[in-house]
């Protein structure tokens with residue numbers, strides 16, 4: 001679907017997957033007006049296909065568009081594009097448990113020009129799909145994380161809350177640093193003090209205080225610098241449904257290390273569309289290193305993972321109407 005100043009959205013089409021050609025002066029290539037989303041379609045027990053909360057992704061896509069001075073795609077158009085593509089690709093939706101069809105909607109500036117005095121006046125919205133296997137083929141494995149003290153992902157007033165290409169471009173160097181230090185993932189800290197925990201490269205974070213039914217789940221509050229994850233949001237609801245207390249808080253790396261030492265923080269996990277829920281097993285930075293709890297998958301983490309995947313794969317009831325059936 002294309003958007004042109006003065007004309008709005010037009011020329012929606014469903015075409016076979018193929019390369020696209022672009023002018024070398026296409027504005028997105030120079031100034032980075034590109035936003036995207038990620039969501040999944042799951043095969044349901046009755047053979048139908050359903051997508052997890054596409055309306056929430058559509059609204060976040062609109063929020064990202066506003067921040068990048070791009071046109072907002074109507075929620076209905078976003079969901080209709082998903083309906084059309086997934087119906088066409090129905091046979092590509094795997095049938096086994098956690099496997100899914102990953103959907104990648106994106107939009108970028110197609111106007112040809114080298115000026116930076118105004119945003120582009122032509123855009124292209126596209127949606128592509130790719131079958132995705134289970135994130136953990138051999139059972140859940142806790143990840144090791146690297147606290148990035150040198151690099152930051154986002155600052156107040158910046159684009160951290162938007163899902164735009166540049167945020168990810170800025171993260172590769174820190175991810176390489178994490179890998180060099182033997183860690184799987186980066187944990188981003190705030191820009192001002194390099195102290196407050198924000199999120200991971202592609203996932204939000206949750207901390208579990210206490211254990212059993214009296215456990216409390218807390219997640220870093222949305223400061224404008226981290227992505228408002230749809231999994232994060234869903235888990236606040238699921239946790240409350242299961243009777244856990246929840247909270248959106250400010251948590252520093254010192255709070256994390258101290259809580260781990262005195263046993264008040266029992267589990268930590270990351271959550272997002274790709275991995276659903278991933279336990280965090282160990283933490284490292286230039287000045288500290290610790291094992292989270294016993295380094296294994298905690299009981300609350302495992303329970304939430306089962307509940308969320310149950311809803312997504314249609315094995316459990318969907319009390320909040322999150323699953324969107326493909327017509």
Ligand code: PMP
Nearest residue numbers: 202203204227229230231272273
């Ligand atoms: N943070 C970042 C930086 C991400 O890229 C993602 C993945 N979209 C998330 C968090 C998790 O968001 P969601 O639950 O909507 O996938």
